[in-house]
Amino acid sequence: FQVSLTSGSGFGSGFSISPSGGTVSPTTVYVRYLPTALGGSSTVTNTSGAQSADVTVNGSVTNSPQITATPGSLTLIAPSMGTPSVEQSFTVSGQYLGGDITVTAPTGFDLTTTSGSNYGSSATLTQSAGVVASTTIYVRYLGGSASANGNVDCTSTLATTQQVAVGGSIAPPPNVSVSSAGLTLNSTGVGTPSPESTYTVSGTNLVGNVTLTTGSGFEISTTSGSGFTTSLSLAPTGGTLAATTVYVRYTPAATGQVIGNVANASAGATTKNVTLWGDVVAGGGGGSSSGGDSGGGGGCTSGHGALPWFLLILALLVPAWYRRRA
Numbered sequence: 001f002q003v004s005l006t007s008g009s010g011f012g013s014g015f016s017i018s019p020s021g022g023t024v025s026p027t028t029v030y031v032r033y034l035p036t037a038l039g040g041s042s043t044v045t046n047t048s049g050a051q052s053a054d055v056t057v058n059g060s061v062t063n064s065p066q067i068t069a070t071p072g073s074l075t076l077i078a079p080s081m082g083t084p085s086v087e088q089s090f091t092v093s094g095q096y097l098g099g100d101i102t103v104t105a106p107t108g109f110d111l112t113t114t115s116g117s118n119y120g121s122s123a124t125l126t127q128s129a130g131v132v133a134s135t136t137i138y139v140r141y142l143g144g145s146a147s148a149n150g151n152v153d154c155t156s157t158l159a160t161t162q163q164v165a166v167g168g169s170i171a172p173p174p175n176v177s178v179s180s181a182g183l184t185l186n187s188t189g190v191g192t193p194s195p196e197s198t199y200t201v202s203g204t205n206l207v208g209n210v211t212l213t214t215g216s217g218f219e220i221s222t223t224s225g226s227g228f229t230t231s232l233s234l235a236p237t238g239g240t241l242a243a244t245t246v247y248v249r250y251t252p253a254a255t256g257q258v259i260g261n262v263a264n265a266s267a268g269a270t271t272k273n274v275t276l277w278g279d280v281v282a283g284g285g286g287g288s289s290s291g292g293d294s295g296g297g298g299g300c301t302s303g304h305g306a307l308p309w310f311l312l313i314l315a316l317l318v319p320a321w322y323r324r325r326a
Helices: 303-325
Strands: 002-004 030-032 041-049 053-061 065-070 073-078 088-095 103-104 108-110 122-125 132-141 147-155 164-172 173-180 183-185 197-204 208-212 218-221 233-236 243-249 258-265 272-280
Touching: 002 272, 065 147, 065 164, 073 088, 073 122, 073 132, 088 103, 103 243, 108 122, 108 147, 122 132, 132 164, 132 243, 173 258, 173 272, 183 197, 183 243, 218 233, 233 243, 243 258
Parallel strands: 073 164, 183 272
Antiparallel strands: 002 030, 041 053, 065 088, 088 132, 103 122, 103 147, 108 132, 147 164, 173 197, 197 243, 208 233, 208 258, 218 243, 258 272
């Protein structure tokens, strides 16, 4: 409690009033409560020599300090042991505060008010006129053990501590899968795209996009008949890439067989290569996943079908040869 002779100013723990002719005329004393607790009582003691008179005073806090933190829990997954997880966040705010809000991370976690930088074990949110505006707190799991759990504590003088439960674990390793080890693509001529051949690519536990790259006259697309290029980027959903069909074609710059590949890569995952064999084949050609030539050429379809004509020609020519000899 504090007292003053002047409303609105001059408050302190006490003061003196000088009598005039042994008399102190009626004087107004202003009292206020400056709480260090949510309620309390005391006395204002008025003394002069051996004489005293006490005035009992009671104080209470109408609006107790309040902290709000939401959501109440976060789940964080580190990609590997010793590698921090991607951030998760919550917001904290306060009103009727008697001090700043301190936000403290449990062991195995750190936090920041600036996404991506300035991580530490705690952060201080400065109050102004008893208020801390809604502030985003970014939390990550450091990946120092297979799993960890704890609470981020949000504290301030006289306020009830608010906690955000955090759980951290190590994710299974990212994985990329392809449906074929190799494709054969046959073109009918230089500069002419081959028929398309396909394979599928998928992924689990991914922490980034799956990138597909190729070269040496080969092109890829996720749309049959269009959109062909030498590189693609496929975005997973929730760490999973559903089986996606990839169309591949060969556009030769010269004759002769060319060997290349499509590299299917993602952060932290083993790159999976699909080997490509490209060739120029007269009369047409197709693509297959077995490396075989699925195209055919023109001309005679059976050598045996030409045999009777050959014998007929011999029967006509041989007698004429003998007559000329005779």
